[in-house]
Amino acid sequence: MAEPLNMQRRGALGIVVLVVPVVSIIAVGIGYGILLWYGYAGHPAEGAKTRIDFEACPAAQAVIANRVERMGLPNPVFATTEKGFSLTVRMPADEKVAADIPATLAAPGKLEVARGEHDGLIASSEDIDDVSVSMGFMDAPRTWIKLKPAASARLKDAMSADMQGHVSIWVDGEVVTRRKNAPPIADGQLDLAAEGQADVNVVTFAAAMGVVLSSGPLPCPVTLLGTTQLDK
Numbered sequence: 559m560a561e562p563l564n565m566q567r568r569g570a571l572g573i574v575v576l577v578v579p580v581v582s583i584i585a586v587g588i589g590y591g592i593l594l595w596y597g598y599a600g601h602p603a604e605g606a607k608t609r610i611d612f613e614a615c616p617a618a619q620a621v622i623a624n625r626v627e628r629m630g631l632p633n634p635v636f637a638t639t640e641k642g643f644s645l646t647v648r649m650p651a652d653e654k655v656a657a658d659i660p661a662t663l664a665a666p667g668k669l670e671v672a673r674g675e676h677d678g679l680i681a682s683s684e685d686i687d688d689v690s691v692s693m694g695f696m697d698a699p700r701t702w703i704k705l706k707p708a709a710s711a712r713l714k715d716a717m718s719a720d721m722q723g724h725v726s727i728w729v730d731g732e733v734v735t736r737r738k739n740a741p742p743i744a745d746g747q748l749d750l751a752a753e754g755q756a757d758v759n760v761v762t763f764a765a766a767m768g769v770v771l772s773s774g775p776l777p778c779p780v781t782l783l784g785t786t787q788l789d790k
Contacts, residue, residue, distance in 0.1 A: 605649035607788045610660050614642040615778040622663050622780075624773040629659065641783065662766045664782040667775040669703070670728040671748065673716055680716050680725065685709030687746070689772035691764050699760070701750040701767040710746025717742035729767065 612622070619636055626634045626647065635646045645663070649656035671681040688704040705713060717725060717739035724738045727748060734750055737743070750767050751760070 605651040605653075605656050607646065607648045608656070609786045609788055610645045610647075610663065611639060611783040611785075612642045612644070612664060613781040613783055614776075616643070617777045618780050619643050621667075621773055621776050625663050625769050628769045628773060629662075631659075642780075646788070658762060658766070660782050660785055662769060664780045665766070665770045665776075666730045666780070667770040667773065668728075668730050669771060669775075671705075671709075671713065672726050672728065673720070674723055675726055675733070676728070678716075680713050681705055681709040683771070683775045686771060686774075689768060691768040699764040701764045701771070703748040703750060703771065705746035705748065707746070710743075713746060714742050714744050729771070734763075734767075 612618070614622075616638075622645065623634065623636065626645065631647045631649070633647065637644050637646070649659065667683065669681070669683045669686060670676075670679060671685075672679055685706050685708070686703055687706045690702050690704075691699050692702060713725070717723075721740045721742075724736050726733050726736045727750060728734065729750075737749075750764075
């Protein structure tokens with residue numbers, strides 16, 4: 559005797575419910591592997607040796623060197639050029655990860671926490687106390703910013719004064735997330751999760767934010783002039 563139609567549907571739904579979490583874990587795991595390479599696990603780079611040229615002030619080199627170290631790129635060599643400096647370093651074997659690195663190194667790294675959509679600055683890069691990247695069970699990685707005590711108090715006061723409103727978090731002139739003011743953030747912890755994106759994009763975002771914001775903002779504009787692959 560054939561099963562009732564509602565039983566067949568329930569069985570298919572049950573399979574989907576069981577399979578989706580497994581697939582999600584695998585997808586997030588693959589993406590998180592990229593994050594781990596990006597400087598949080600020290601996986602050795604095995605890709606091409608590459609020269610990256612920057613137009614920048616001399617002081618920017620120290621910040622970029624800090625970002626290189628956090629990414630785990632081995633044996634970086636800097637050299638002064640006519641317009642700024644160059645970086646020669648071995649890239650990871652993953653071409654997608656390698657392609658993202660130069661732009662991440664040259665990112666301004668400017669954080670702004672604002673009332674509403676940008677109706678008054680609450681905190682900036684100078685107010686960052688700590689930056690970390692974490693991953694919860696069956697969840698994509700997220701970048702967390704810990705504000706210094708004075709900025710944390712300003713954020714709590716601003717949110718408490720407008721319980722129907724929200725705050726927005728901007729990085730390099732683009733809003734990355736919004737947070738309703740109710741309940742106010744009391745501990746100064748800001749979540750920079752990239753909501754609504756595919757798992758790998760979320761991973762890339764978390765990795766880049768962790769590197770850029772923890773290194774501090776660049777002291778001057780930096781232009782990425784180009785990259786040259788020196789070997790394979």
